[in-house]
Amino acid sequence: MRTDSSPGTLPAREHLPAGDAGTPVLDVVIPVYNEEKDLQPCVLRLHEHLKRTFPYAFRITIADNASTDTTPLVSQRLEAEIPEVKAFRLEQKGRGRALRTVWSASDAPILAYMDVDLSTDLNALLPLVAPLISGHSDLAIGSRLARSSRVVRGPKREFISRAYNLILRGSLQARFSDAQCGFKAIRRDVAQVLLPLVEDTGWFFDTEMLVIAERAGLRIHEVPVDWVDDPDSTVHIVKTATEDLKGVWRVGKALASGSLPLDRITRPFGDDPRDREIQDVPKGLARQLVGFCVVGGLSTLFYLVLYSAFRQFGGSQIANALALLVSAVANTAANRRLTFGVRGRGGAVRHQAQGLVVFGIGLALTSGSLAALNAASSDPAHSTELAVLIAANLAATVLRFLLFRAWVFPDRDDDQPRSTVVAGHTPSSPTYPTQQPYAPLPQRPTAHQYATAPQSPYETTEFRAGEAAEQRSWRDATVQLQPVRPTDTDPRNS
Numbered sequence: 001m002r003t004d005s006s007p008g009t010l011p012a013r014e015h016l017p018a019g020d021a022g023t024p025v026l027d028v029v030i031p032v033y034n035e036e037k038d039l040q041p042c043v044l045r046l047h048e049h050l051k052r053t054f055p056y057a058f059r060i061t062i063a064d065n066a067s068t069d070t071t072p073l074v075s076q077r078l079e080a081e082i083p084e085v086k087a088f089r090l091e092q093k094g095r096g097r098a099l100r101t102v103w104s105a106s107d108a109p110i111l112a113y114m115d116v117d118l119s120t121d122l123n124a125l126l127p128l129v130a131p132l133i134s135g136h137s138d139l140a141i142g143s144r145l146a147r148s149s150r151v152v153r154g155p156k157r158e159f160i161s162r163a164y165n166l167i168l169r170g171s172l173q174a175r176f177s178d179a180q181c182g183f184k185a186i187r188r189d190v191a192q193v194l195l196p197l198v199e200d201t202g203w204f205f206d207t208e209m210l211v212i213a214e215r216a217g218l219r220i221h222e223v224p225v226d227w228v229d230d231p232d233s234t235v236h237i238v239k240t241a242t243e244d245l246k247g248v249w250r251v252g253k254a255l256a257s258g259s260l261p262l263d264r265i266t267r268p269f270g271d272d273p274r275d276r277e278i279q280d281v282p283k284g285l286a287r288q289l290v291g292f293c294v295v296g297g298l299s300t301l302f303y304l305v306l307y308s309a310f311r312q313f314g315g316s317q318i319a320n321a322l323a324l325l326v327s328a329v330a331n332t333a334a335n336r337r338l339t340f341g342v343r344g345r346g347g348a349v350r351h352q353a354q355g356l357v358v359f360g361i362g363l364a365l366t367s368g369s370l371a372a373l374n375a376a377s378s379d380p381a382h383s384t385e386l387a388v389l390i391a392a393n394l395a396a397t398v399l400r401f402l403l404f405r406a407w408v409f410p411d412r413d414d415d416q417p418r419s420t421v422v423a424g425h426t427p428s429s430p431t432y433p434t435q436q437p438y439a440p441l442p443q444r445p446t447a448h449q450y451a452t453a454p455q456s457p458y459e460t461t462e463f464r465a466g467e468a469a470e471q472r473s474w475r476d477a478t479v480q481l482q483p484v485r486p487t488d489t490d491p492r493n494s
Contacts, residue, residue: 030113031115033212037437047060094201115182124142142183146224147164213265303393
């Protein structure tokens, strides 16, 4: 049975309370840098779509990454004209920095972002956030590489995207299909403990967030999207690819060294049948049965080969005894290591001695079967002998498993108290720094608590990177936000 009792464990996912309590359920962030031309059409189109199709209160937040054109003026004008639009100003570049800052300051339970070019069809927005609202998933991403996705883009970008996906699968064992699609969402309770572990402040931010979440066992929902490439995109492909590869190396090294405190963001699996206490069913029985069957099948083949070889030089009884003895020693050693997970040399001699007793029982079964066959026929065919031995070995195998589990390799942990070990984390640059210890998150507030909670003002303010979380706080019934790192700088974005 799994245990999730580490200090940073997230609570079980729950459906967000129904009803409009004044606080936006969804906060869509649009990170921009010098987008004076595209910003207004994007916001107007997104706002119209949400007003028409989204059944909850929402907010659109413009995250200005130190733009040097008239983008700040456009943001302020949109904020003044549309009540659901808010603007942030950051004095440092970096899409990852903008997302972490705005998401950390937001009071909405569902946080999302999309690129300003709106390359992704907005009809995928509600399917993106619905699993997060229902409590089914922790994060959601749009995927341009799903089979049912419809994508229009050039061969160069298609090749780069698929090559990057192969790199992630081969190096970081990532199972999500599209790390860099600018169309993602996350629950706020997950973001508050996940974002402090994400180090990148640029384009690799998405990939790093997803890899850490996946390794911690969080559920990532993928939505096939329709996507049309923006020919006027200002993304520098070569520079971005280089930084991404550096990020892959850094995250891979952190995962290999164990410096990432993934225990902070573990999540119980709710009403998962694997987490239920089932009476009279020993733990690990299914896994042990599979392992024992695999070892048993290989041992049977090994035994038959040995028997056929020894039969050329002696009688059936001698050949059976020698083949069973050699295969029994190998079988005990393999089951000890692979099926029952016993490592080291401690108790190996005792286990082999007990295995020989089990071997004696199997020998009695198989020898008795051969004796019965010889009594019935004075000169049985070799194929008949093998068939009888296979049947006798099947019976001996069932008995062997029961004796191995109950006597040779008993589960001695059942009667001992369990303890949970939390991996220590000693930060050293450039590995992931630890902050203040995370307390267990409480259950989310009820609909009544949402309705009666004081609302947090969301006025327009200029922020330097790292200041937003210090000046703002969540004022609803959830936990207090951990501040964004004040030293969060990235030389390549300066």
